[in-house]
Amino acid sequence: MEIGGAALCAAWAPDGERFAVGLASKDTAVCHYEPQVTAWVASKVGKSKAAITALAWHQSSQYLATGSTDRHLRVYDVTVTEEGHGPGFNALQVTEDASAWVNAIAFSRSNVLAFACQDATVRFKSLAGGPDAAVEVVRWKSLPFLDLAFVGRNEAPTASPLMKLGDSEALPRTSEHTNTITGCRALSDGRFSTSSLDGTVLVWELSA
Template sequence: MIDRAAVCVKWSPLEDRFAVGSGSKLLAVCWFDEESDWWIGKKIKKPIRSTVTCIDWHPNNVLLACGSSSDFHARIFSAFTSSGPSESVWGKHTPLGAVLFDYSDGEGGWVLSVSFSADGNKLAWTKHNSTIFVADASISATPIVTRLRTDFLPFVSCIWIGPSTFVAGGYDCCPMLFRYNEQSISFVHQLDTKSESRYGGKVTAMKKFQDIDRMATADNTSSRLPTIHQNCINEIRILKGDRSMASELSSVGRDGNLVLWNFPTLSEQIADLKIV
């Protein structure tokens, strides 16, 4: 079905299908066919013109969002087969492969991550030019796209953790909380509070070996970042709760670390914070 690398794969919410994004410039939607007693797949190719770098399923188990590399587009396709709702705020779901949303700001930058909100009415995505986007289909017949150009390094992963909040992480090695409200995106705060003293104390032989292995140096003082992750965050997942209200996250990075982020309910967490 594909003759290039499979770059990303994700099960649908009901776990009866999965989607694969590849270097073949296509999406493959796969499911088990009981009549043939075999897994089958359907290609979604047009209008994708480059490697599919990221995918995410809509909560209704029918729509599929994806981001591409060198064509710089975020898109929503229908993955409708024989079951599921026939339409939503994004439009009609039939036939399979129908394009319900297609957006590019024209400024370049690979799309690195896409994420549907819990209600499925909003889609957030991040690009390699350090911008964050939210498309809101609940406001009007045509989805409204809001953009925030940040001063941070690019975000590799993003995920909604509340009705109007999402977390993104990437090359700054720190998960960051953002809020979407009334067609505006605002940075709230970092989940990892930087602390110089966190890494103080005796340096063991094992720690020196880890520094050599991960950062090609044994100098623990000059190379260590003031964050828990010491390299780019590859992915952020919800550990407790769901996208409507998450209470614990996990993140994995290129430093080989898996980090758990435990915080109170979102309302308690941001009650006394000011948006900057």
């Protein structure tokens, strides 16, 4: 895929049929494979005023959330059919003022949308309440989070802060990273993993 700026983030759709790329050129590309031309084809989605720094797919693979340094989170309809793009493709479904640039986004299975911002907040919006539902803001007293995931049977949110995980007694700990935590991923067995600039990947288990 030829692009006019740096790719800052990328994410596969849960169904494995498409992937999205967030670009420094303010664009988001949703890519699908075209067997007739044996190539991946990109479709532009959304409109942002600044670089795209975070992406997350809804578990249905029909909606894509984008976060930007323009301090906004947006959710777009990216539904496709056997004939091509659905009738609502590229329609803006949700937009939220994040008050700072968006570092990470996650959808829960129960349709809660969470996004972590550079002002050290994590914001939660229940999509069951519609696009105008209120946003709950949780403020962190340290450095901002860089990644976000819902984990465990009850889908408790966990995040990767720009700090050593062991610095906070409020977070589960089995060991410590010694440098910035850059990512966290939910695992299928209810545990989650974190990766760090210290060159390690740790696997965590939530206490009962």
